[in-house]
Amino acid sequence: MDTIVALATAPVPAGLAVVRLSGPRAHAIACTLAGLPALAHARMRLVALRDGAELIDRGYVVAFHAPRSFTGEDVAELQVHGSLAVTDRLIAVCVDLGARTARPGEFSQRAYEHGKLDLLQAEALADLIGARAESARQAALQALDGVLSQALAAVRLPLLHALADIEARIDFAAEPHLAEVDRPALTQRLVALAAQLQLLLTTTTAGRIRLHGARVVLYGAPNAGKSTLFNALCGADRALVDARPGTTRDTVELQTAPDGVLVTWIDTAGLRDAVDPVEQAGRARAEAEAQHADVVLWLEDRAQPFSGLPPPPAATVLRVLNKTDLPAHPDWQQRPEWQAALALSAQHDQGVAALRAAVVAAVRQSAAGTLGHVVLSRQRHAAAVQVAVAALERANHAVQHGFPLELLAADLRDAALALDELTGAIVPDDVLDAVFSQFCIGK
Numbered sequence: 001m002d003t004i005v006a007l008a009t010a011p012v013p014a015g016l017a018v019v020r021l022s023g024p025r026a027h028a029i030a031c032t033l034a035g036l037p038a039l040a041h042a043r044m045r046l047v048a049l050r051d052g053a054e055l056i057d058r059g060y061v062v063a064f065h066a067p068r069s070f071t072g073e074d075v076a077e078l079q080v081h082g083s084l085a086v087t088d089r090l091i092a093v094c095v096d097l098g099a100r101t102a103r104p105g106e107f108s109q110r111a112y113e114h115g116k117l118d119l120l121q122a123e124a125l126a127d128l129i130g131a132r133a134e135s136a137r138q139a140a141l142q143a144l145d146g147v148l149s150q151a152l153a154a155v156r157l158p159l160l161h162a163l164a165d166i167e168a169r170i171d172f173a174a175e176p177h178l179a180e181v182d183r184p185a186l187t188q189r190l191v192a193l194a195a196q197l198q199l200l201l202t203t204t205t206a207g208r209i210r211l212h213g214a215r216v217v218l219y220g221a222p223n224a225g226k227s228t229l230f231n232a233l234c235g236a237d238r239a240l241v242d243a244r245p246g247t248t249r250d251t252v253e254l255q256t257a258p259d260g261v262l263v264t265w266i267d268t269a270g271l272r273d274a275v276d277p278v279e280q281a282g283r284a285r286a287e288a289e290a291q292h293a294d295v296v297l298w299l300e301d302r303a304q305p306f307s308g309l310p311p312p313p314a315a316t317v318l319r320v321l322n323k324t325d326l327p328a329h330p331d332w333q334q335r336p337e338w339q340a341a342l343a344l345s346a347q348h349d350q351g352v353a354a355l356r357a358a359v360v361a362a363v364r365q366s367a368a369g370t371l372g373h374v375v376l377s378r379q380r381h382a383a384a385v386q387v388a389v390a391a392l393e394r395a396n397h398a399v400q401h402g403f404p405l406e407l408l409a410a411d412l413r414d415a416a417l418a419l420d421e422l423t424g425a426i427v428p429d430d431v432l433d434a435v436f437s438q439f440c441i442g443k
């Protein structure tokens with residue numbers, strides 16, 4: 001096994017930086033740099049780090065002895081001044097002394113290979129490092145602690161028992177004392193396992209919202225004040241909003257974290273001229289955004305009559321009446337569905353905080369999930385669970401129709417395999433590569 005080295009902190013000037021080594025030569029290289037004969041486990045030492053006679057920097061060195069380290073291998077960390085000149089030179093010397101530079105995610109991959117983390121936990125670690133809000137930090141940390149792995153084990157173990165049961169009957173088919181398969185009981189077991197997985201699948205939306213944020217779309221007729229409200233809600237000045245001007249999409253997005261909840265605000269733009277075909281395309285896009293939104297803010301101008309827009313196609317719609325600083329149009333008195341609408345003035349920042357709080361509450365509800373801390377957070381997870389559910393359904397079909405036990409066993413094996421791919425117990429190399437290549441170098 002090679003010894004790898006990389007900068008574990010961000011490659012920018014900073015107060016401190018950490019260079020990390022992992023592998024059989026990690027301690028020897030650190031000792032050479034520090035001029036020490038040996039390094040005790042987990043004890044920091046202030047040392048002069050030298051390339052031969054030349055001082056590179058002064059800093060701390062700490063060693064972790066296998067298997068009591070992040071990767072499960074011998075690890076050494078050099079904590080130095082956060083200068084790229086220092087860390088580049090240190091890494092170059094480590095390479096001279098026999099290390100090679102690490103690939104993206106290679107430290108985490110080694111931790112996985114040495115059983116320090118399962119694949120779900122390795123992904124959770126990447127999510128934790130990338131977490132931009134409390135909701136994401138909490139979700140990632142729960143998964144890192146193994147709550148998702150445990151929820152899957154609770155399905156996998158009974159599944160393996162059922163499989164072992166069937167395989168025993170196949171292997172000892174000639175034995176007269178072995179009872180027939182109790183098909184109704186087996187059906188019951190399989191249905192229960194499939195239901196557990198289906199429940200897990202329902203957490204996918206909550207997982208996405210916790211880790212990547214809820215999509216909140218501003219919907220409404222031109223001039224309702226969507227862009228003004230967008231800016232007020234984001235608490236961003238124009239410059240920041242303009243940071244992502246009409247790219248290929250007709251919408252402007254900005255992410256903030258009010259109250260620790262990640263929200264991507266989406267202003268649907270381009271609804272300027274009702275007869276213009278471009279405007280029609282813009283409206284179609286706005287409607288598509290609304291359809292995929294977690295929350296839609298339907299904005300109307302209270303000083304004007306109702307726009308006549310159709311209700312947006314979304315699960316959660318919050319009705320908002322804007323321009324309360326102007327006299328209300330009498331039309332609104334005849335619209336009972338708008339009586340409970342939040343009234344505000346985007347331009348004068350009146351009522352905006354209340355709307356933001358209402359959005360946070362709605363997002364919290366969508367992120368609540370059905371299994372507490374357990375959420376599926378990636379497409380990979382949902383896809384694998386779906387494969388397992390489909391295999392269990394095939395197995396059930398086989399049981400009910402009296403198919404040969406061999407077919408039943410194959411279906412159960414497929415289901416178990418899908419779960420094993422998820423945790424990484426058994427996993428094809430391309431899946432591994434896909435997971436770890438999402439990491440940055442040094443993680």
Ligand SMILES: Nc1nc2c(ncn2[C@@H]2O[C@H](COP(=O)(O)OP(=O)(O)O)[C@@H](O)[C@H]2O)c(=O)[nH]1
Binds near residue numbers: 221226324344346347
């Ligand atoms: N009086 C008043 N005018 C507003 C308010 N919010 C927006 N406007 C004005 O309404 C017009 C349209 O606003 P804009 O945000 O561009 O609407 P959009 O087309 O829905 O994005 C602009 O002239 C805004 O200044 C408000 O609360 N009160």
Ligand SMILES: [Mg+2]
Binds near residue numbers: 268270
């Ligand atoms: Mg606008």
